């Protein structure tokens with residue numbers, strides 16, 4: 001790592017017209033989060049002092065998404081997309097007073113690794129460009145090097161045949177001294193084949209001033225950019241493959257890794273066991289030794305050590321499962337805290353609830369948490385027993401070691417150690433079933 005301060009500039013103003021989408025390209029999701037979130041996460045590994053995202057197309061939506069991903073990030077508006085150099089120029093006012101290294105990333109390039117960025121910023125040259133040997137150099141900018149020095153970057157459109165024959169290409173990622181970048185970006189012109197302000201021209205300008213420029217190389221896979229839905233789907237497959245390998249290497253057991261889907265921030269502890277067909281949305285942590293049985297969907301939740309979940313469980317944001325909790329089939333849990341040893345075996349909805357230690361929730365229990373306008377809480381104590389098919393009409397409390405009778409609609413608090421019953425009293429009519437059957441059969445015979 002470098003001892004210099006780092007500022008991050010993420011370029012995300014482009015339309016991404018080849019996505020054929022109303023959604024700005026960088027908001028299409030990969031690993032459960034918007035594409036731009038991947039660049040921000042990689043950049044965060046540099047512990048940046050400032051984070052600036054340059055937005056243009058769909059800037060409002062991009063701004064909102066970025067605020068969620070990184071509340072400290074700032075947005076620079078680029079109203080017209082006049083090139084990558086122009087995009088960086090829009091970020092300069094937000095870099096006022098900053099001294100150190102500016103790292104430029106693209107919002108649509110999700111796979112740049114933390115190690116690669118660390119190598120980039122720790123290189124001593126004034127301008128450092130991340131390059132790669134392209135299998136098919138296509139329309140990438142070409143890096144013209146002499147020895148270990150980078151002379152200039154030539155865009156494909158402006159390159160002659162000899163330059164196009166170079167296989168060393170520009171990824172677009174660049175690190176440069178802040179003062180130098182400010183000066184050079186201000187001097188960029190647009191007299192080139194595209195009529196754009198090229199960020200890549202800062203290399204040639206720096207060299208003319210006697211400043212140093214160099215290339216750090218990485219694997220081509222890291223520089224993969226997303227331009228189409230096909231590329232997005234391929235990137236998702238690559239992302240999942242990588243995450244599955246990481247999980248296995250970190251000591252997670254998976255019966256069929258290809259059917260388990262992770263998000264960028266999924267954390268699974270060692271010795272956790274994941275069954276087939278499990279999907280992790282954003283914000284999930286699963287502690288060591290927990291088991292997620294097949295066909296579960298988890299998002300924004302925490303599963304503690306020793307808990308078992310599924311098969312067929314849905315854990316939604318705010319579900320907090322304590323140690324040794326058991327949640328079974330066709331159970332949905334949202335914004336609810338289940339203390340240690342709670343059992344919710346079957347066919348249940350718990351929303352906006354709190355459940356004390358070792359309480360048992362019977363099959364078919366529903367917290368009626370929404371009255372059509374507001375949400376209300378259900379609080380259940382420790383070692384309570386909620387009878388099957390209990391409707392808990394919130395706000396409502398059930399005390400410690402209390403019970404509710406099966407089929408109850410509980411609208412009033414049940415104190416500690418009390419039984420709450422809220423259902424019609426049973427009536428039994430001797431012989432009536434037989435008489436009804438006979439009458440029905442007789443009617444059918446006549447017809």
Ligand code: UD1
Pocket residue numbers: 011012013014015054078080081082083084085086087106107108139140141142153155169170171172197198199200225
């Ligand atoms: C750029 C590089 C090229 C490199 C390639 C790698 C330049 C001039 N060329 O070319 O050397 O090989 O990336 O993929 O830099 N953007 C803005 N505002 C703009 C223009 C672009 O925010 O005005 C953003 C885009 O949203 C995108 C990124 O910058 O995320 C790159 O833009 P793009 O148009 O894809 O650059 P290329 O022409 O592919």
Ligand code: CA
Pocket residue numbers: 225
């Ligand atoms: Ca591109």
